[in-house]
Amino acid sequence: MFIEDFKINSNIKIAENTFVIGVESNQKVDDLKPGQFFNIQVSENYFPLLRRPFSISDVQENKIFFMYKIVGEGTQILSKKKVGEKINLLGPLGNSFNLQDNFENLILIGGGIGIAPFPFMIKQICDKNLKVLYGVKSKNEAHNFGLKNVIYSSEDGKIGIKGNVIDLLDEELKNLEFEKTKIFACGPNAMFRALQKYLSDKNILCEVSMESAMACGFGICQGCPTEHKNSDSYKLICKDGPIFNIRDIVI
Amino acid sequence: MNEIDLSVNVGPLKLKNPIMLASGTVGYGNEISEFIDLSKVGAIITKSISLKPRKGNPPQRITETPSGMLNAIGLTNVGVEEFIKTKIPFLEKLNSTLICNIAASSIEEYVECVEILNSQESIKGFEINVSCPNVREGGLIFGNDINNVGKITEKVRAKTSKPLIIKLSPNTSNIFEFAKVVKKEGGDAVSAINTLVGTSFNIYTRKPKIKNITGGLSGPAIKPVALAKVLEISRNVDIPIIGIGGIMDWKDAIEFMIVGASAVQLGTVNFINPKAGIEIMDGLINYCKQTSTNKISDLISSRILE
Numbered sequence: 001m002f003i004e005d006f007k008i009n010s011n012i013k014i015a016e017n018t019f020v021i022g023v024e025s026n027q028k029v030d031d032l033k034p035g036q037f038f039n040i041q042v043s044e045n046y047f048p049l050l051r052r053p054f055s056i057s058d059v060q061e062n063k064i065f066f067m068y069k070i071v072g073e074g075t076q077i078l079s080k081k082k083v084g085e086k087i088n089l090l091g092p093l094g095n096s097f098n099l100q101d102n103f104e105n106l107i108l109i110g111g112g113i114g115i116a117p118f119p120f121m122i123k124q125i126c127d128k129n130l131k132v133l134y135g136v137k138s139k140n141e142a143h144n145f146g147l148k149n150v151i152y153s154s155e156d157g158k159i160g161i162k163g164n165v166i167d168l169l170d171e172e173l174k175n176l177e178f179e180k181t182k183i184f185a186c187g188p189n190a191m192f193r194a195l196q197k198y199l200s201d202k203n204i205l206c207e208v209s210m211e212s213a214m215a216c217g218f219g220i221c222q223g224c225p226t227e228h229k230n231s232d233s234y235k236l237i238c239k240d241g242p243i244f245n246i247r248d249i250v251i
Numbered sequence: 252m253n254e255i256d257l258s259v260n261v262g263p264l265k266l267k268n269p270i271m272l273a274s275g276t277v278g279y280g281n282e283i284s285e286f287i288d289l290s291k292v293g294a295i296i297t298k299s300i301s302l303k304p305r306k307g308n309p310p311q312r313i314t315e316t317p318s319g320m321l322n323a324i325g326l327t328n329v330g331v332e333e334f335i336k337t338k339i340p341f342l343e344k345l346n347s348t349l350i351c352n353i354a355a356s357s358i359e360e361y362v363e364c365v366e367i368l369n370s371q372e373s374i375k376g377f378e379i380n381v382s383c384p385n386v387r388e389g390g391l392i393f394g395n396d397i398n399n400v401g402k403i404t405e406k407v408r409a410k411t412s413k414p415l416i417i418k419l420s421p422n423t424s425n426i427f428e429f430a431k432v433v434k435k436e437g438g439d440a441v442s443a444i445n446t447l448v449g450t451s452f453n454i455y456t457r458k459p460k461i462k463n464i465t466g467g468l469s470g471p472a473i474k475p476v477a478l479a480k481v482l483e484i485s486r487n488v489d490i491p492i493i494g495i496g497g498i499m500d501w502k503d504a505i506e507f508m509i510v511g512a513s514a515v516q517l518g519t520v521n522f523i524n525p526k527a528g529i530e531i532m533d534g535l536i537n538y539c540k541q542t543s544t545n546k547i548s549d550l551i552s553s554r555i556l557e
Contacts, residue, residue, distance in 0.1 A: 001285050003526060041523065046499055049470050050315050051523055090525075213313050215320060216522035218285075220278040222298075222324045223313035233306055234327070239282070 001093070001218065005086045009063065011079070016140035017070040018113065019079050023087060024063045032059050033096030034121035035209055035243045038066070039217035041088040042077045050215050051090060052078075053238075055117035055186070058146055064089070065120075067145065069113040093217045094242045097121060097207055103182040105129045107172060109165050109195070111187020112136060117209060119146020121184070131172055135165035135187070166194050178204040185209070185246070193251045206246040212237040226250070255539040256546040257532070259293070261491045261513045262439030264376050264414040266293035266348060268535070269508065269547060270528050273495055273516035274298055274352035274378060274418075275324065279338040280345055286525035290346040291532070293514060297334075297342070299354035299380050302364050304330035314451050314460040319472030319497070320519060321449050323463035326354050326380075331367050343373040350416070352378045358399070362406045369411045376413050379403060382420030382445035394420050400429050404436035416493065418442040419480075421473075426480050427487035440491040442516065443484055444477045470519040471497040478510050485511025485552055499527070501534020508550040 006023035013019050039051035052074045058065035068075050081087065099121070106128040108118045115134055122130065123146075132150045136142045139159040144150050152160025153168050161167060165187075173181070183206040185195055192208050199206055212224035217238045225234030226241070227250035235241065257268035274296040277283050289295055307327030314321050329338065342349050351374045355361040361379060368374055381394030381403060393399055404417055417433045419426055421444035430441045446467025451460045459465075477496020484492050494512030497519070498504055504515045520527040539547055 003286060003524070046471060046523070047318060048315060049318055049320060049519070049523065213311055213315070215313055215322075215519070216282075216525070218525075219282040220276060220525075221313065221322070221522050222275075222278075222307065222327050223322060225307065225310050225312060225327075227309075233304075234310075 001091060003088065003090045005088050006064070008081050008083055008085050008087055010083060011081050014067070014145045015143040016138075018067065018141065018143060019070075020057060020065055020067045020145060021078060021081065022063050022065045023089065026062070028062050029059060029064055032056055032064070032092050034099070034124060035096035035117055036092040036094050037217070037242065038064070038089045038091030039093060040066070040078070041090070042074045048074050048077075051217065053093070053214060053217055055209070056092070056120050057116050058120045058123070067113065067116040067119070090217060094238060095240070097184050097209070097243055099125060101182055101205060103128070103180055103205065105176050105181040106131070107169065107181065107183045108132045109169065109183060109185035109187065109191075110134045111165060111185075111191040112141065114185070114187030114191070114209070115147070117186055118184075122146060122148055133165045133168040133172065134160075135168070135191070164194070165191065166198050169195075169198065173202075173204075178202060182206070189251050192246065192249070196246050196249075196251060199246060207243050208246050208249070209242045210237050210244060210249070211242070214238050255536050255544070256548070257535065259513050259548050259551070261416070261493060262414055264294075264439065266514055268293045268532055269512075269514040270504070270532050270535075271296060271350070271493065271514055271516045272521060272528055273518035274380065276518045276521040279334075280342050280347075283521060283525050284345065287528055292347065292528040294348035294350050294375070295345070296350040296352050296378055296516065297338075298328055299326045299352045300328050300331050300334050300364065300368070301326060301354045301356075302331055302360050304328065304333065309462050311461050312463075313466070316449065316451055316468065316470075317472060319468050319470035321451055321461055321466035321468055322446070323461050323466035325463070328354075331364055335368070335371065339371060339373060348375050349373050350376045350378050352380050352418070354380045356393075358403050358406055361403050362410055365407050366410050369413065374413065376416060377407070377411060378416040378418050378442060379407060380418050380445070382418055382422070395423050397429055397432055401432040401436050404433050404438045408437035414439045416440045416442055418445055420445050421476060421480050422448050427484045430484045430488040430490055430492075434488055434490045438490070440493060440513070441484060442493040442495055443480050444473070444496050447473055447476060469497065471499055473497045474503060478506065481507060481512050482510045482554070498531075501531045501538060504531050504535060505538055505550065508547070509552075509554050511552045511554070513548075513551050
């Protein structure tokens with residue numbers, strides 16, 4: 001883990017309210033894994049006070065890319081950052097998606113900005129039969145930054161099917177053998193609840209990347225607990241996660 | 252110029268410098284030690300330890316507020332037995348002055364905790380948390396009773412000769428009265444302040460942003476309140492004060508010392524910049540050089556009020 005100033009070398013709008021910021025260090029950034037995140041200090045004057053957690057969306061030598069959506073004042077400030085400005089990163093944080101399991105088919109499910117960690121992962125799994133199921137509210141929010149084989153669903157049906165990602169998943173799984181398939185999902189808790197229910201009677205591996213308000217990102221504030229079915233104590237999303245087996249979490 | 256003397260005394264507790272890392276913001280040392288050499292700060296204070304393990308409050312536990320954060324962690328900890336078994340060995344190796352913060356839901360429990368931990372050589376003092384706003388038993392209501400605070404100080408004092416610090420709540424109208432009682436019953440110092448009770452609501456769902464409804468407010472938003480409380484104690488009671496509340500940089504630390512603090516604790520800033528302890532110490536040295544202050548302890552209560 002490190003705390004370091006990075007130089008911004010791109011900050012591009014890719015869809016409505018959605019950006020990708022690229023930052024660069026003097027040193028080579030390696031050993032980063034899909035699913036990990038950084039806590040970024042968006043303001044030097046402590047307003048807003050806390051760092052913001054962002055999944056790694058891509059890594060290229062000494063550059064790290066983060067996809068983000070403007071949802072509050074922190075991301076609003078981030079969206080106005082100019083190339084050449086510096087920004088402080090703390091990380092890499094958290095565990096990572098487990099790509100070692102023996103599976104041939106990979107389904108990535110992204111709900112809204114939950115799609116963020118997948119471009120980085122997609123680059124590392126070129127030998128798999130891959131589908132990206134991407135649920136968006138509206139067409140304006142949809143993009144295909146770093147994605148492959150994307151199937152969309154939207155609330156109004158103006159892009160992809162009208163419905164949600166569970167409808168897409170149901171359709172997709174009809175053609176796949178469960179024991180050779182693995183699902184990775186990232187999105188809001190409501191999506192995880194629906195996914196957990198849908199998968200409850202299916203023997204299929206599924207890892208989810210959870211989100212939470214957090215102050216530190218590395219276990220000292222204890223601010224991001226989640227119930228875990230196999231533990232009497234809470235697990236911390238920042239340190240024990242953010243990736244959990246969907247069967248282990250209580251949402 | 253001679254080397255700046257950063258050492259301070261907090262009653263019988265001798266610190267190499269006035270920077271302490273506050274309870275609940277350093278965990279058991281292991282995570283934050285990846286960023287900061289804990290042997291360099293004056294002291295570290297463990298998260299609150301209770302007799303039995305505590306799971307803590309359900310999520311959501313924290314939310315950001317203007318220049319601050321609200322937390323309702325609920326004193327999550329492994330309990331005293333596990334603390335001795337699995338946490339102390341690591342903390343011992345840090346070569347840092349270790350203060351153990353104790354939380355309890357009865358006077359007897361405070362006493363028992365201190366009794367168990369007192370034989371641990373690596374623990375150089377106790378900070379008694381009588382002021383957590385986030386637990387039903389043993390928290391704020393308990394610690395707002397001046398008789399309780401007096402009794403806890405008296406009973407714990409009888410069980411340890413190590414430095415005894417009582418961490419006071421700001422959620423009271425006369426904090427100095429509590430400091431007076433602590434001194435009368437043999438406490439060596441007071442920490443001021445713990446978090447302020449606050450809340451925050453989502454205007455669209457109309458629900459509280461944290462599950463516990465209220466939480467403890469910390470961060471720069473509370474600094475002026477904390478300074479006023481330190482000043483109040485300092486003007487009325489002759490007892491060492493450890494200043495806490497929204498310290499983000501060296502200027503804040505100096506301000507607390509001038510107002511009356513013998514040492515300071517860094518809390519919320521550790522979440523944002525876990526190296527803050529060292530950076531603030533460097534700032535103190537520069538300030539001392541700039542102002543020809545050879546001993547940082549000369550700053551304590553050096554305020555000019557008229």
